[in-house]
Amino acid sequence: MRTIEDDLADLVSEFDLLEDWEERYRYVIDLGKDLAPLTDAERSETNKVRGCASQVWLVTEPHADGSVTFRGDSDAHIVSGLIAVVLRLYSGKAAAAIRDFDAKDAFDQLGLSGHLSAQRSNGLASMVARIRRDAEALAA
Numbered sequence: 001m002r003t004i005e006d007d008l009a010d011l012v013s014e015f016d017l018l019e020d021w022e023e024r025y026r027y028v029i030d031l032g033k034d035l036a037p038l039t040d041a042e043r044s045e046t047n048k049v050r051g052c053a054s055q056v057w058l059v060t061e062p063h064a065d066g067s068v069t070f071r072g073d074s075d076a077h078i079v080s081g082l083i084a085v086v087l088r089l090y091s092g093k094a095a096a097a098i099r100d101f102d103a104k105d106a107f108d109q110l111g112l113s114g115h116l117s118a119q120r121s122n123g124l125a126s127m128v129a130r131i132r133r134d135a136e137a138l139a140a
Helices: 004-017 021-033 077-090 095-100 103-110 118-139
Strands: 056-062 067-074
Touching: 004 021, 004 077, 004 103, 021 077, 056 077, 056 118, 067 077, 067 095, 067 118, 077 103, 077 118, 095 118, 103 118
Parallel strands: none
Antiparallel strands: 056 067
């Protein structure tokens, strides 16, 4: 099983290939276009992530082996891309690994911390907090 750190290293390498932040933003948006769409039923209040300026939905699917799959979507292109980045790090990983991973350091390594608006940074933090909460509940 790939670790969160493995997937972070891959993302860092991919971001490093891009010359400037305009290209990185386009790349993030492209990542978001590859998200599997959620059903209308999954776009529910229960799955909605609070603290995001855009509409964001996150579906949590636990597995018998202790891993957790996440699926998500947004009504905003850049936010969909940020969801894709977060899902690439967390989806399919063990609940304990999700709980223990330092997301802020990961976003610093990717350069996202310094290039997102305060509103988007808060939304990103809300997504990660929701993922961590769900993982902690499953690990307990």
